[in-house]
Amino acid sequence: MFKRRHTLGIGSKVREFVWPRMGFARLWRYMGHRLGRMQGTPYSIAAGFACGAAASFTPLIGFHFILAGLLAWAIRANILASAIGTAIGNPWTFPFIWLWTYKVGSWIVGSPESEAPPQLTFDMIVGIISGETLGQSLDLLLTMLVGGVLTGLAVWVLLYLPLSGMIHGYRARKIQRRAEAVARQTAEGRVS
Template sequence: MFKRRTPLPFHKKAGAVLWPRGGWRRSGAYVAHRLRRLPGTPYRIAAGFASGAAVSFTPFIGLHFVLAALLALLVRGNIIAAAIGTAIGNPWTFPLIWIWTYSLGRWVLGADSLTALPDDLSFQHIFENPLEVLLPMVVGAIPTALVAWFVFFWPLQRTVAGYQKARRRRLRRRLRQRSAAGGLSEPKKGARPQETRKYERQL
């Protein structure tokens, strides 16, 4: 129903991944708008997004959506927000994430210093020695993901809470205006949620 009549060629789809058609600024604004409009409490939305962002720092790329959903369920976060949060891991950020988690993991496992990737590291080396690379990345990803969860959670929770509060104020103002114009009986303060929803449907 919402698909293009003429599908985009592969090279354009790949280009859209590396650089969104509307630019990163517009894409970021769209993501922020989607997050603010999600149903749920500020905690659930922020916890869900933070879960997706945290999972993005793990090397399990093909499982990011699944792991984000499981983590969101564990912390009682919003699963849709978790899926959006996995966008933190993208072709532009993955190289930096992988270098950091691998270097940190090697240091935690006993390397002499926190250094970048070794000179002999290549795709062939990774395929021939998966645990030699994967184990340090997993070890480095665990503390990094934990820190990332809180870094994204706290500011997003405050942002969503402020947006929802302002939205409720605007809604109450419109309800009062329409009530005065149409003669509708506005729900009393402290009314049950179903009474408020019934009133909104009348508008």
């Protein structure tokens, strides 16, 4: 009943995943409507989304949902909004996030500026798994964690403030539209 009339091939499915036909603007508009319609106060929704975005800046891949949920729970924010906020960290943004957090972390920790971030190679992954390069990978993780926490705090503030205002505005417009509809129906009822 809800299937496509013409099934997509593998190439089309990959293209749709990488770049949706409807575009990313529609996706962000939908996310805005979804956040505005959520149950909870504007504080809890905006803070929850900001917690999810902040968690995406940590190098703890695979634990972003858990970390975002714990952060949201700790500050009494919306946990579902925190899960949506983790969408900030995705395959398109992670390379930039990781490079930024490494640079910030190396600046804070005191690593030399000229030191380039290590390139992730197959040999390095095998070394990390086998434990041979565990010291190097822990140094890298610590550097990125320091940079990620500081960047996450800044991202939390930068997202919370506008989102809270946007949700307040969204709900105020919704109340105004309902009041106008009731007034219009009342006026039509009196005229008839």
